[in-house]
Amino acid sequence: MVKRVLKKTWTVFSNLLLLYGYYLLFLFFYDTFLRVVKPLAFPLSLLLTLFIFSLNVAYWYRDKILGRFRNA
Numbered sequence: 001m002v003k004r005v006l007k008k009t010w011t012v013f014s015n016l017l018l019l020y021g022y023y024l025l026f027l028f029f030y031d032t033f034l035r036v037v038k039p040l041a042f043p044l045s046l047l048l049t050l051f052i053f054s055l056n057v058a059y060w061y062r063d064k065i066l067g068r069f070r071n072a
Helices: 002-036 041-070
Strands: none
Touching: 002 041
């Protein structure tokens, strides 16, 4: 029981850290693009962050989901 609660707590905590990391990445891109091209700073930083997020999701899908079928 305690092991299950600790595992769920760690999962929630690690997901929060991951979301915070994407938020920091977005802020980094936003600050950088504000110095270069002010009117396009928000859309460019949002697109770049979403692109990196989609690469991460594609890797998870390929590694975790499809990995289950390789070992079957």
